[in-house]
Amino acid sequence: MATKGKHRVAVVGIGQTKHDSARNDVSLAGLVREAASRALEDAGMTWSDIDAVVIGKAPDFFEGVMMPELYLAEALGATGKPMLRVHTAGSVGGSTAIVASSLVQGGIHERVLTVAFEKQSESEAMWALSLPIPFQPPLVAGAGGYFAPYIRSYMARSKAPSHIGSLVALKDRQNGLKNPYAHLHEPDITLESIQESMMLWDPIRYAETCPSSDGACAMVLVGEKTADAHSKQPAWVHGTAMRSEPGFFAGRDQVNPRGGQDCSSDVYKQAGITNPRKEIDCAEIYVPFSWFEPMWMENLHFADEGAGWKMTEEGATSMTGDLPVNCSGGVLCSNPIGASGMLRFAESAMQVRAQAGEHQVDGARLALGHAYGGASQFYSMWIVGADKP
Amino acid sequence: MRDVAVVSFAQSEHARALPGVNEVEMLMPVIGQVRDQIGLDKSRVGFTCSGSTDYLAGQAFSFVMTLDGIGAWPPISESHVEMDAAWALYEAWVKLQMGEIDVAMVYGYSKTSPGDLPDVLTRQLDPYCYAPLWPDSVSLAALQAQALLDTGSTSEREWAEIASRSRASAKNNPNAQLKGDFDPDVILADEYLVAPLRKHDCPPITDGAAAIILAADDTARELSKRPAWIRGLEHRIDAQSLGVRDLVNVKSLQLAGSAAGVSTGKIDFAELHAPFTYQEVLAKRALGLGADVQINPSGGALAANPMMAAGLVRIGEAADRIMAGEGDRAVATATQGACMQQNLVCVLEGE
Numbered sequence: 001m002a003t004k005g006k007h008r009v010a011v012v013g014i015g016q017t018k019h020d021s022a023r024n025d026v027s028l029a030g031l032v033r034e035a036a037s038r039a040l041e042d043a044g045m046t047w048s049d050i051d052a053v054v055i056g057k058a059p060d061f062f063e064g065v066m067m068p069e070l071y072l073a074e075a076l077g078a079t080g081k082p083m084l085r086v087h088t089a090g091s092v093g094g095s096t097a098i099v100a101s102s103l104v105q106g107g108i109h110e111r112v113l114t115v116a117f118e119k120q121s122e123s124e125a126m127w128a129l130s131l132p133i134p135f136q137p138p139l140v141a142g143a144g145g146y147f148a149p150y151i152r153s154y155m156a157r158s159k160a161p162s163h164i165g166s167l168v169a170l171k172d173r174q175n176g177l178k179n180p181y182a183h184l185h186e187p188d189i190t191l192e193s194i195q196e197s198m199m200l201w202d203p204i205r206y207a208e209t210c211p212s213s214d215g216a217c218a219m220v221l222v223g224e225k226t227a228d229a230h231s232k233q234p235a236w237v238h239g240t241a242m243r244s245e246p247g248f249f250a251g252r253d254q255v256n257p258r259g260g261q262d263c264s265s266d267v268y269k270q271a272g273i274t275n276p277r278k279e280i281d282c283a284e285i286y287v288p289f290s291w292f293e294p295m296w297m298e299n300l301h302f303a304d305e306g307a308g309w310k311m312t313e314e315g316a317t318s319m320t321g322d323l324p325v326n327c328s329g330g331v332l333c334s335n336p337i338g339a340s341g342m343l344r345f346a347e348s349a350m351q352v353r354a355q356a357g358e359h360q361v362d363g364a365r366l367a368l369g370h371a372y373g374g375a376s377q378f379y380s381m382w383i384v385g386a387d388k389p
Numbered sequence: 390m391r392d393v394a395v396v397s398f399a400q401s402e403h404a405r406a407l408p409g410v411n412e413v414e415m416l417m418p419v420i421g422q423v424r425d426q427i428g429l430d431k432s433r434v435g436f437t438c439s440g441s442t443d444y445l446a447g448q449a450f451s452f453v454m455t456l457d458g459i460g461a462w463p464p465i466s467e468s469h470v471e472m473d474a475a476w477a478l479y480e481a482w483v484k485l486q487m488g489e490i491d492v493a494m495v496y497g498y499s500k501t502s503p504g505d506l507p508d509v510l511t512r513q514l515d516p517y518c519y520a521p522l523w524p525d526s527v528s529l530a531a532l533q534a535q536a537l538l539d540t541g542s543t544s545e546r547e548w549a550e551i552a553s554r555s556r557a558s559a560k561n562n563p564n565a566q567l568k569g570d571f572d573p574d575v576i577l578a579d580e581y582l583v584a585p586l587r588k589h590d591c592p593p594i595t596d597g598a599a600a601i602i603l604a605a606d607d608t609a610r611e612l613s614k615r616p617a618w619i620r621g622l623e624h625r626i627d628a629q630s631l632g633v634r635d636l637v638n639v640k641s642l643q644l645a646g647s648a649a650g651v652s653t654g655k656i657d658f659a660e661l662h663a664p665f666t667y668q669e670v671l672a673k674r675a676l677g678l679g680a681d682v683q684i685n686p687s688g689g690a691l692a693a694n695p696m697m698a699a700g701l702v703r704i705g706e707a708a709d710r711i712m713a714g715e716g717d718r719a720v721a722t723a724t725q726g727a728c729m730q731q732n733l734v735c736v737l738e739g740e
Contacts, residue, residue, distance in 0.1 A: 085471050
């Protein structure tokens with residue numbers, strides 16, 4: 001039920017680019033416009049139908065353009081309109097969609113275009129992500145170096161067998177073959193080839209990491225009146241939540257952070273969900289390194305603590321399991337960082353709109369979109385459904 | 390619309406350089422003050438939003454540092470815009486409109502002293518056609534200033550008087566960076582920095598931080614004897630390319646001012662984010678402010694211009710005067726981007 005002051009909001013348009021290691025065929029403006037044009041086309045709208053634009057991306061250093069929305073305003077048809085730029089680390093794609101939703105939910109606007117992008121081929125993202133850790137020698141090379149200790153800690157705590165990470169990578173890469181927009185299409189991948197791939201950051205192997213991608217994602221979010229008049233199935237937003245916590249302090253649990261637990265509890269409560277494993281039909285979650293699937297299964301209350309890896313091993317998270325996870329191939333197949341969170345949100349909406357094509361989960365009515373960032377310290381999530389909340 | 394008000398405002402000392410502190414250390418006393426001066430426990434803050442930019446901090450994900458400063462534990466509902474914190478205030482205001490929280494905190498900050506600001510700002514421009522030429526922010530402003538001068542509707546003397554008035558007003562502002570008595574005749578004799586702009590036409594380069602607490606309905610009345618109610622809050626963006634803009638009519642500011650209802654009642658005073666003297670002329674015209682409106686009693690951005698916070702400071706300065714009963718209706722603005730590309734307008738009223 002919409003509470004006083006809070007209006008219903010739904011997704012009626014979704015667009016994304018073909019993601020690739022280097023989209024040399026388009027400028028930054030061309031990249032965001034490709035996604036936004038597709039979202040408008042899906043919504044049956046034109047640029048002039050849009051009231052406001054909300055754009056998000058991760059650090060500006062990745063493309064070498066400071067506050068690039070100033071330059072992109074024209075390409076996104078925002079001139080003369082309100083335009084907001086969000087940056088909340090890796091969770092930004094999700095946060096951006098949530099800010100756009102809140103403009104409708106707060107009764108400010110009726111039709112909002114939201115866009116997220118990253119063009120990582122403009123720089124070397126791995127080094128941009130090699131931030132110093134306080135009180136430690138500067139040994140981190142890339143986000144994988146940062147997260148490998150979290151994963152080792154998870155393996156030690158949960159007693160998960162070492163092949164779980166490879167199973168996730170195999171599943172997501174095979175799912176990615178069904179997604180024409182995915183960056184990585186590796187039809188010949190096998191469990192053996194993953195396990196034989198180079199060890200990058202023990203225990204993370206090359207084939208268990210996300211690629212570095214150029215890509216963008218866009219959505220059109222509208223109020224109830226517009227959604228009701230729309231010819232296609234809308235994805236109704238049943239709940240949105242964000243949480244942040246400091247990255248470093250004694251006693252913080254980096255493996256199963258409280259921020260993610262609180263955020264998911266909040267979003268389930270808003271959507272009236274009491275048993276997420278049973279009630280949610282599929283999930284698109286932010287898994288940049290394969291081991292984060294079992295870790296997030298626990299953090300998101302789909303599995304008891306220490307039991308997330310069993311869901312992976314039993315195939316529960318596969319397309320034919322009881323909770324298909326990352327049917328699009330997820331971040332392991334495409335990672336334009338600033339857009340990756342919005343892609344999770346958009347893919348969850350595509351599922352409940354039954355527009356996911358070959359990677360559609362039959363009869364999906366309720367789906368989770370999830371993104372995280374920083375030192376596993378920023379979270380954004382939404383629940384979307386085929387039915388009105 | 391739900392009634393939302395500014396109930397507390399705090400800012401750091403603003404200075405050309407605060408070399409002894411990093412961004413977090415600069416911000417922390419401001420966060421403490423904005424909460425403590427109204428006796429607000431941090432557990433009552435339902436949403437936090439900040440504005441800052443990695444390019445001035447010289448580090449990717451620089452805003453992550455300040456989470457430690459604000460004490461984000463237990464985990465908080467929080468967001469960040471890579472914009473002046475006036476737009477963070479906008480995001481927080483939207484959150485309050487949803488009716489699920491009653492109190493929000495907003496902050497913004499930057500230390501520009503470690504770099505060369507006019508050069509850094511060239512990185513905001515179109516990376517294919519403009520940025521490779523490194524046109525600095527003062528030179529771009531000079532193009533706009535010359536276009537305005539060519540209309541014959543203003544003069545370099547008027548600009549010198551704006552500089553003189555602003556820095557004299559700042560004498561009453563303990564946080565201001567550049568203040569004192571400057572005789573327009575004397576400063577007009579200075580050489581051009583970039584014609585037609587002289588040094589006094591330009592803002593100082595500033596390190597600084599600011600924070601605001603917003604509250605809704607009765608919570609605002611509980612936290613402040615006289616809340617500064619937000620009666621209009623709108624923002625718009627223009628194209629970046631100078632070639633497609635009418636540089637002497639700031640359309641985005643006109644649209645935002647009109648939508649925010651600036652002209653629907655008498656304005657007692659205005660806090661205009663006009664970093665260059667001539668931009669005050671443009672802003673007054675875009676908002677339709679008459680000669681009776683007092684402009685920038687704080688000294689404005691010509692007295693202190695902390696990037697990513699200066700727009701929020703305008704709203705805070707205006708709110709402080711409303712809360713103190715020094716006026717009943719005020720307008721505050723924020724601007725960012727070359728030649729006032731993007732603008733926000735906030736109309737504040739006492740009860």
